[in-house]
Amino acid sequence: xxxxxxxDSTSLTRRYPRLAILVTLFMxxxxxxxxxxxxxxxxxxxxxERLNAMAQQWFGFDLAGSPYRYLVYTLFLLLxxxxxxxxxxxxxxxxxxxxxxxxxxxxxxxxxxxxxAAGFLxxxxxxxxxxxxxxxxxxxxxxLLFRGAPYFSMVGLLLPFVVxxxxxxxxxxxxxxxxxxxTAVTAFVVVGILVSGWASNSKWALFGGIRGxxxxxxxxxxxxxxxxxxxxMAGTLSMQGIVRAQGGYPWDWFVFQNPAAFVxxxxxxxxxxxxGNRTPFDLPEAESELVAGYHAEYSGFRLAIFLMVEWANMxxxxxxxxxxxxxxxxxxxxxxxxxKAALGTGLVPAPTWFVFQALSMLVFAIxxxxxxxxxxxLRWTLPRVRVDQMMxxxxxxxxxxxxxxxxxxxxxxxxxxxxxxxxxxxVFTVFALVLLVKFLIxxxxxxxxxxxxxxxxxxx
Amino acid sequence: xAIDMELDRHILRRTDAGDxxxxxxxxxxxxxxxxxxxxxxxxxxxxxxxxxxxxxxLHRGLxxxxxxxxxxxxxxxxxxxDYLAAxxxxxxxxxxxxxxxxxxxxxxxxxxxxxxxxxCRISNHFIxxxxxxxxxxxATPLTHALRERESINDLLEELCGARLTFNYHRIGxxxxxxxxxxxDKVLRFLxxxxxxxxxxxxxxxxxxxxxxxxxNVGIITxxxxxxxxxxxxxxxxxxxxxxxxxxxxxxxxxDFEFNIPVGTGRVGTVGDCWDRFFVRVQEMVESSKIVRQxxxxxxxxxIQAKVPRKLxxxxxxxxxxxxxxxxxxxxxxxxxxxxxxxxxxxxxxxFMAMGIVEELSHGIMVADLIAVIxxxxxxxxxxxx
Numbered sequence: 001x002x003x004x005x006x007x008d009s010t011s012l013t014r015r016y017p018r019l020a021i022l023v024t025l026f027m028x029x030x031x032x033x034x035x036x037x038x039x040x041x042x043x044x045x046x047x048x049e050r051l052n053a054m055a056q057q058w059f060g061f062d063l064a065g066s067p068y069r070y071l072v073y074t075l076f077l078l079l080x081x082x083x084x085x086x087x088x089x090x091x092x093x094x095x096x097x098x099x100x101x102x103x104x105x106x107x108x109x110x111x112x113x114x115x116x117a118a119g120f121l122x123x124x125x126x127x128x129x130x131x132x133x134x135x136x137x138x139x140x141x142x143x144l145l146f147r148g149a150p151y152f153s154m155v156g157l158l159l160p161f162v163v164x165x166x167x168x169x170x171x172x173x174x175x176x177x178x179x180x181x182x183t184a185v186t187a188f189v190v191v192g193i194l195v196s197g198w199a200s201n202s203k204w205a206l207f208g209g210i211r212g213x214x215x216x217x218x219x220x221x222x223x224x225x226x227x228x229x230x231x232x233m234a235g236t237l238s239m240q241g242i243v244r245a246q247g248g249y250p251w252d253w254f255v256f257q258n259p260a261a262f263v264x265x266x267x268x269x270x271x272x273x274x275x276g277n278r279t280p281f282d283l284p285e286a287e288s289e290l291v292a293g294y295h296a297e298y299s300g301f302r303l304a305i306f307l308m309v310e311w312a313n314m315x316x317x318x319x320x321x322x323x324x325x326x327x328x329x330x331x332x333x334x335x336x337x338x339x340k341a342a343l344g345t346g347l348v349p350a351p352t353w354f355v356f357q358a359l360s361m362l363v364f365a366i367x368x369x370x371x372x373x374x375x376x377x378l379r380w381t382l383p384r385v386r387v388d389q390m391m392x393x394x395x396x397x398x399x400x401x402x403x404x405x406x407x408x409x410x411x412x413x414x415x416x417x418x419x420x421x422x423x424x425x426x427v428f429t430v431f432a433l434v435l436l437v438k439f440l441i442x443x444x445x446x447x448x449x450x451x452x453x454x455x456x457x458x459x460x
Numbered sequence: 461x462a463i464d465m466e467l468d469r470h471i472l473r474r475t476d477a478g479d480x481x482x483x484x485x486x487x488x489x490x491x492x493x494x495x496x497x498x499x500x501x502x503x504x505x506x507x508x509x510x511x512x513x514x515x516x517x518l519h520r521g522l523x524x525x526x527x528x529x530x531x532x533x534x535x536x537x538x539x540x541x542d543y544l545a546a547x548x549x550x551x552x553x554x555x556x557x558x559x560x561x562x563x564x565x566x567x568x569x570x571x572x573x574x575x576x577x578x579x580c581r582i583s584n585h586f587i588x589x590x591x592x593x594x595x596x597x598x599a600t601p602l603t604h605a606l607r608e609r610e611s612i613n614d615l616l617e618e619l620c621g622a623r624l625t626f627n628y629h630r631i632g633x634x635x636x637x638x639x640x641x642x643x644d645k646v647l648r649f650l651x652x653x654x655x656x657x658x659x660x661x662x663x664x665x666x667x668x669x670x671x672x673x674x675x676n677v678g679i680i681t682x683x684x685x686x687x688x689x690x691x692x693x694x695x696x697x698x699x700x701x702x703x704x705x706x707x708x709x710x711x712x713x714x715d716f717e718f719n720i721p722v723g724t725g726r727v728g729t730v731g732d733c734w735d736r737f738f739v740r741v742q743e744m745v746e747s748s749k750i751v752r753q754x755x756x757x758x759x760x761x762x763i764q765a766k767v768p769r770k771l772x773x774x775x776x777x778x779x780x781x782x783x784x785x786x787x788x789x790x791x792x793x794x795x796x797x798x799x800x801x802x803x804x805x806x807x808x809x810x811f812m813a814m815g816i817v818e819e820l821s822h823g824i825m826v827a828d829l830i831a832v833i834x835x836x837x838x839x840x841x842x843x844x845x
């Protein structure tokens with residue numbers, strides 16, 4: 001007799017096949033959509049002025065004069081933080097599923113396909129499993145630091161969400177030093193890596209921690225300089241300001257508007273790959289060399305945090321590149337004036353405004369997912385570089401290259417008239433389109449040559 | 461030699477060195493040691509001072525077993541000497557005992573041995589180059605290689621009923637004739653293989669990062685390779701043109717035309733890790749040529765020579781050597797006139813390759829050590845037997 005628990009997903013799925021699809025759809029679309037709607041509703045309200053006005057108009061309560069006003073503001077901020085943290089965790093989970101499915105495709109195997117429709121709930125099962133595992137702490141480890149290290153990494157992951165714009169108005173706060181802030185707080189991740197490597201009291205972890213520190217700190221420099229290129233072009237450090245300086249169409253994006261920015265985009269993406277410990281720069285946790293690197297001794301929830309940081313970092317990496325170089329949330333055809341007109345002067349904006357907002361969030365999400373997908377591709381295609389090659393790539397090529405881009409951008413801003421910028425944008429867009437077409441043709445030809453399978457989703 | 465004494469002490473006591481250096485055990489359980497081998501490594505940060513292979517974790521006394529069981533009964537044990545290329549372990553043992561008995565396999569059996577052996581070589585080289593790519597950090601080539609190897613496993617399963625430990629050869633022949641229609645399936649697979657090797661080259665062999673990682677790393681010069689007694693692709697990777705199949709012909713090999721790929725230093729220096737990798741890739745193409753020729757010329761006739769039911773060779777000794785996927789595989793058997801060997805000795809390519817690791821390890825990086833070990837294509841059971 002087979003004994004099944006009530007919550008055994010396999011048996012439930014067998015009994016009610018549609019349940020699995022419903023649950024999957026809910027998890028795949030309902031939860032992210034709910035978070036997006038919540039973000040859309042809460043984020044724009046989250047200014048003291050608007051909260052004051054709302055309290056005045058709807059409840060007749062003078063919040064501005066109340067001694068508890070900071071309590072209310074803080075509660076709203078906590079709500080925002082709750083949404084952001086949940087978004088991070090869910091994105092981290094979903095991206096592991098996406099990565100495993102894409103890797104399965106690339107490696108001509110199937111990947112997870114048991115839990116939920118198309119195996120989508122595998123990440124939930126994994127997360128539950130990790131939480132249920134024993135949280136072991138090696139006897140010879142430095143207990144306090146060992147316990148604390150994952151939280152450093154997590155803080156480094158969550159803080160950039162404060163300024164990362166998800167849409168025209170859906171941003172927690174538009175700091176005037178946004179880019180500077182992001183480069184500063186992402187360095188927290190390396191503290192977690194270094195501390196975990198040291199506190200584990202394991203040679204593999206120590207190797208991983210030291211490699212991680214050297215790598216992430218080195219690549220901060222080319223990344224920082226490359227991020228200065230869009231700052232120069234926009235004339236502001238504010239993330240929203242940079243996005244507003246671009247436009248919805250590809251030729252309005254910074255990446256195509258001057259040759260130096262085109263190069264700087266690739267420098268920034270390469271550096272952020274290295275900062276996020278993604279292949280080809282996954283040295284700190286190089287499986288074939290260091291077993292698991294800095295998190296070799298971790299288990300259970302703490303390991304889950306490290307893995308979540310690693311995957312959710314892809315959103316930061318992709319989102320940052322999209323914001324600074326690829327036009328951010330700008331929707332083609334919708335201008336700033338249209339947003340302002342739709343917003344109106346009332347307390348609650350018109351429905352058109354919400355549609356515009358949703359569109360801008362959708363555009364941002366699509367662009368970011370495209371980059372995340374590229375990161376996954378790279379990971380399952382490229383081998384790993386060696387430590388000395390990683391360092392020489394950074395200091396001999398990327399740092400001087402980023403400097404050069406910086407100088408060229410300065411001169412470009414001074415010397416090239418707006419018409420020239422427009423022409424460059426169109427030329428580079430056409431160039432990128434040609435590259436894309438060539439890529440697709442080459443892929444087709446390579447598949448034909450080995451009589452390989454075409455796009456075939458039959459076993460999903 | 462103060463360092464030597466110190467390290468030897470550490471191998472025994474497994475304690476840390478003082479000062480800046482640490483002693484790390486790469487193994488016995490490590491993703492890149494390809495089995496149960498321990499590389500006791502003294503490193504100063506990322507730079508290795510010295511790495512000493514500590515072998516013997518997988519010793520099963522296979523040579524001693526050869527003295528305990530009758531001659532035909534030892535054949536299944538030879539599979540376990542090298543489970544990734546078991547055909548050659550079978551063939552070498554059969555060759556040694558046939559010489560001891562003074563019998564010769566019929567021509568058809570020799571051809572079938574060549575076909576099975578070369579398919580097995582392709583399958584082994586896929587594992588070898590695939591795991592090497594994996595050790596360098598590229599995960600995808602390995603799964604592709606395993607996929608191709610799976611086709612060979614299917615073919616060999618049809619041939620002899622087993623996918624890994626074949627137990628296919630017999631003293632004086634082979635166990636089964638080719639199944640009906642098997643030759644066509646093999647040819648179809650080989651057509652696919654030839655085009656797949658090109659895809660493989662585009663995917664990983666000439667990948668820029670891969671070449672940078674392997675070129676000029678772990679250089680084994682011609683002299684070193686000969687002095688350390690390296691065999692097979694490791695030897696040929698250093699530019700030494702030596703292959704038992706051509707230079708000491710056995711079986712059906714004199715009838716075939718094939719090239720012996722040697723390392724040329726195409727992207728770096730002769731004898732670097734990339735050369736050893738590329739020699740293996742080219743050998744797969746050559747093996748495919750041999751199988752095609754063998755299938756085309758396959759003679760009719762028996763697959764088993766007449767041998768007595770009870771094998772009692774006259775007192776004496778014999779050597780059987782074949783070109784295994786890991787180089788020369790040599791069986792040395794001494795008979796005292798009884799049903800069992802008086803002494804059986806196996807010389808394998810992997811064990812020879814272990815000796816050179818220490819010399820190569822001076823001053824290389826940790827990641828290079830992994831590349832060197834992978835490029836030597838070591839299989840732990842073959843080292844320890």
